Amino acid sequence: MAWGQGARRPIVGLLFRAQQQAAKGYSSVASQTHMLTSHVPKSAMLLRGFSSEVPASEQTNLIKQLRIRTSAPFKDVKASLVNCNWNIEAAQKDLRKRGVVLAAKKSSRTAAEGLLAIAQDEKRAAIVELNCETDFVARNDVFQYLASSLAKMALSTQTPGEMVFPFGPEYLENMSMNLDHPKFNGEATVQSAVTEVAAMVGENVKFRRGLILSTSGHGVVSSYLHTCPQPGLGRMAGLVTLEVEDSKVPIEALKGVGSSIAMHIVAAKPLFLSKEQVSAAALENECDVLRTQAESSGKPQMAIEKMVEGRLRKYFEEVVLLEQKYVVNDSTNIKTVLNDLSKDIGSKVTIANFLRMEVGEGIQRLEGADGS
Template identity: 35%
Template structure:
């Protein structure tokens, strides 16, 4: 029998299953709604949907590079235990490889083909298999003559809690590998806000300037002096948050920009960092905290 869009919507609303899974369930059961729900439950797809509301703030950041292309993806799970599961790690590693061929955003990666399905469908299947909510949260891609990658707190090759990429423009890509990795380690440690002053969010700059101005006014000095104070303090701010201006952690006497330039001179070529990407697992996700004592007290009062 013909399956209508209304039937598919009803099944999706009641089970949380994906559109294609809902349509297939109805097709397999000749449009019988209850049987379709049971079909989805048997396949584990309805079970996966029920978990979609739970916070997934753990997981892994995985990096992959090929030639002058580098990608870093963040795939989340509910617990760190699952992040250490070999099946989960295998899936994340494969998603990173698929990402090398995707030039769009994270939605494009979710829709990309992987083992006969989309990446999003593969993740849904894994939710049903492992029994935890999961999700592909972020995806970054960089391109340059040379791309270096670094993973902090690695739990498996190419994946851990922080994934970093550094792109370098150079005439000697192979020679840039070591300094690129060092800069990637620096990025993991310092989490710069931007590559340079020109890349900073203007709203962020203005907000910082306003705070510094109010602080300077507390000194009671005249406006002409305050203006000079603000210039100096903003320059210090740029040195703290802009990658190229930061003191290089491996040699604080040099800025990152100068350290990379010197590495290039050592092999007779120019080297310049053109972009970077840094993804830390769970960054910005509000984790659910369970207060066991409060829960017990609430139960006793009831």
């Protein structure tokens, strides 16, 4: 009995010390846990708690909806939803705010791709160039909608009575436009709409230039677009104004030939309308080149002059619209096409003006650009 009582005391002591150690250990763990959680922002704890309550299928659905609304990249859409506790309205607003900042950062990057857009009626045609960095974005529905809207806005403006009116982005950028598209928020200035599209597509987007071509007499403005993803859009464009002396001649008589000549302009790349319009500087430069080439043949001076004359004729056929071989029928030239049309309708038809434009022409493309 005495042995049993004495033996119980150390056992009880051991149990007591073990309980104290356990209590200290629990207190230490709890203290460490408190110290760790005290360094974690409450918003992050709440965010983790909230996102765990949103089922994965619902998260996927919200990401899909927001991408449809904004066309923003997947990672940006998801980041905004996470930051906004999966509130799609707040996330859309967050994307727009962040997008403006990102668009500003990307504004210095080369944008040499894009589209031309044309809007026209019988008397006027407006063409604009909207640039982006890749042809992938040029196929984007929002980008194409903006390009078409800019052309329509340009057509609706009142030009200062000029038959050929070129303009830069400053001509339209502060004007308001009503954007009837699910991914836009109604009315906006041209400048803010371009910035918003840049934010959506994640590239530098620039409204580069435009031109309005008009006819003053009885005539028609015809157009042609090459590499055309949808009506009114393309990468290369030709515009031409045909005018007829007799105001009683139906306009429809000019439209078919006008469209063919516009297509010819895209294919043949004329620089001047007539030989008389070839600039003196261009003519002098060409003559010097041709004469140098002829003199190297070692032939007599009289033969050299004839060689220069013949080669100059060939030069005119290459750069002068009226002298060019007609791409639809290379046995004739544009001047003859107009003469034949004049005979058919009983009144003289002339070309007043023409234009050829191509996406990215004149923009220096940086080789090996990494897009950063």
